[in-house]
Amino acid sequence: MRRRQLIALVRKDLRLELRTRETIVAMVLFAIVMLAILQFGFGTRDDDLTRFVGGLMWVTLAFTAVLGVGRSYVAEREQRVLDGLLVAPVPRTVMLAAKSIAIFLYMTAVEIVVIPLVGIFFVKGPYWDSIGWIAIAAVLANICIALSGTLFSGLALFTRARDLILPVLFLPALVPVVIAGAGATHAVAGGPHDMGEWRGYCLFLLAYAILFALVSVATYDAVFDD
């Protein structure tokens, strides 16, 4: 029963996105613009930015995540889908899981473009042999982003100035994910792999995901307790 509800809710989000293609296209474009802005922000036209590649990638992904997470409840709110969902006999944890899966998939779609693009734009040394390791770190980071993003976007949903509130709530909580994502990327990109450091950051991301899963499951009922 719960599995069917979960699949139905995820399919609803994906179908809506596939019909309008509003969120993912905007997220990908935003990420590319961010990468260009960050490059110009350095003030030099340096071709090899391998040293900063982790930061460039994860700052871009963090801001893109804020954009995507902010959009994730718009349809529900504007078309009153949320009212229907809240009166339906759907456990809040299923709603949490469904929204987290949708955000996870949005982020994955963005990363399919961003991770190779970062290599093309900024790395002149070896990069492509480490793309698998970066992808694993990205998957773990996406779980963190999806869980914390679902919780914080739920909190921001009915506040005044919600578009402003979400980044203020969400970005400080994302700082550890940015640190770990950038650290894991830096450990394997563009030179000799430091697998010990990569493993440390990935384990940290796993711990973050587990902790936020527990907090989200414990508190999500209260978010929509109206």
Place this chain on the structure above:
Amino acid sequence: MIWGVLATILVVVSTIGVFLVAPEDADQGIIQRIFYFHVAIAIASLVAFAVACVAGILFLRTRKERWDDVGEASIRIGLLFAVLVVITGSIWAKASWGTWWVWSDPRLVTYLIVVLIYAAYFVLRSSAEDDRKMRYSAIYAIAGFASVPLSFYSVRVAESFVHPVVFTSGGAAMPSSMLWWFVVSQVAMIALFIALLEVDLLGRRSERALRRLAMRLESA
């Protein structure tokens, strides 16, 4: 009131002890004395955030307004302490390493993140209303407290410490005369937190009582 008196006595005693009695650090000189307050308020701020987290859990369970009061007051005081940690840490950094800010110092960076996390609590509070305000605040106090250890560990994975590590798993790396005054400072700061919390809660209760009285007078 008892906590207020106790906190005042302890703060005075610890200030005298730290500046006049505790031995001077042979390596760092007088600036090392900032450690007694810096570390003590850092720990006191974590206690405050832990109290806010527990108050958040109790609010979600009981929906009693007083737990919301305890949560908000604790975070207000904890945030003030955390800002002081960053400021005293920055002063210490200037004296020890010649620069106001050191990104390779994990503790200082962690506290900056902690300040940002808890500053957002008040933005959320001011943007929600009534029941939602209390509910969201409670949820955020719990999520915020979960973020604190994550922030601590995230900046430590790379292990590039420049911060003096005083408390290790092997015990405290300082002579007992220093440790004694540190314990006094620590107890003073926690007593100060409790005293400030008490004053804050008393203020809220008085305000509510005054409002009730005003309404009664208006309707009479």
